Amino acid sequence: MIPEDVLAFFDLKQGRRPKAILNVLVGKMTVSALFWGLEYDILEYLNFWKTIDTTSFLENVDRAVEGGFLAKKDELIYLTEAGQQKQFSCTTPTPFIKKVRLDEAINLLLLANQVISEFSFKNNRYIPVSDNLRINVILKNWFKQLKSRNHHTTDIVQKYTQGLDELLSQLQQHDADILLSYLPNHVDPGWTIDQLAQAFGISKFQMELKIRLIFSKIISDAVLTKTAPFVDLLNSTIKENVMPDSTYQTWQLIQQGKTVDEVARLKHVKTNTVKEHILMAAILDSNFPFDKFVRFNFEIGKHPTEVDFRSIQSQIADITFFDFRLIQIRKIKEQQNNNGNR
Known part of the structure; x- marks a missing residue:
């Protein structure tokens, strides 16, 4: 692998974490991995390259920074103009x-x-x-x-x-x-x-x-x-759904009208696990009914991932991180639907 190889996954305006990119490529199915994949607008690459050499990828990100093709700021990596000239041009995977x-x-x-x-x-x-x-x-x-x-x-x-x-x-x-x-x-x-x-x-x-x-x-x-x-x-x-089996089962039960507590009892899991599954569904389901789950309405701004949960919690005492993350996901999806890649 050479430094120019990693440039395809970085952006001039949006800072990205290399490990978050790799999490998407190898198909790590956690709320955090999927959330950042959504934010970076690279979910088409989900589970696209399970055998990628992650160590070499990270080493070449560092080399690309040293070579001036990437720039590091506050632990985030940005593509530079020099890097854009070296960036490998390719299409993105089909959503299917x-x-x-x-x-x-x-x-x-x-x-x-x-x-x-x-x-x-x-x-x-x-x-x-x-x-x-x-x-x-x-x-x-x-x-x-x-x-x-x-x-x-x-x-x-x-x-x-x-x-x-x-x-x-x-x-x-x-x-x-x-x-x-x-x-x-x-x-x-x-x-x-x-x-x-x-x-x-x-x-x-x-x-x-x-x-x-x-x-x-x-x-x-x-x-x-x-x-x-x-x-x-x-x-x-072909898998029935892009969601993990357990998440998909949870989401089907919720769609059938079961509450979070009822699903937790049926599946013998914690309520937080059920909420994590709902968040994953919110990220992966293009028809997710946000209005059914969002309890609070407030303007989160143009850059929802830059908003701190604690600052919102100081204004809305009973808001939970689940509520906050759901609002972030909805905002990111709205921006991508309206404006394409941000």
Whole structure:
């Protein structure tokens, strides 16, 4: 990793904490991690890169500060104008991808391409690119269903190729070239990330980021447009909800009319735990009914994260931190909906 790699996650005007960025990337599902992900407007990256080298990321943030690409002020990190010139330009993940187990979906697509390619050459003596039992079982069942619907080899290959072409057509030509080079097939095992990085003149980190973004795009397209035969392959990687299971269960009970105390008793948890789940729902649910939960109405200002809870508490004695955080979340969402990235 090089200092320029980390610049994509920082902003000229908004100071950010590197560890908070990493919490989002690796999918840390706590109220604090999600709150700062919301504030930084990077929740699209939630659980996007579980295997990222966090130590190297933090070391290169420090190097970027030393190099003048980032600036540190009051423990917050800002992108500098010099850093903006070096910033790696890339898209953001599609919102839908938060509901997908991305690494599993990528591995399924890689293995599927290999299997179909080898099948087209009538070759059954090869080493699969994945040795993960779950991946292999899912792929085997999908391929079995595919063969049951298409009895001839040419039909299966044609169906797969047609679907892949549809997905590739939604990409920029540059990205389609990268994806095709990366996919394993009968002729070659696919280019490595190192090889692709060298060929396209970017760092290994930037290439892996780009590949993940490309996959997030085609996975979202395949599922949302029901592109055959990929949608059947990827359905098993989609979670019912982006919230953790326990949080989602809590939120369903609350929506059914249960009170915080009732949910706490039903689930044998503390009331504060239920409130944390509600806050997580407020962050992650785009249709969260704030009016139902917000007890106080006051102007929190243009920069809600800069307002101190104790200063508000001195004015409203019975306000709780739950109330305060809920108001902050609502304000941040309103600003982002009205103005885009702040």
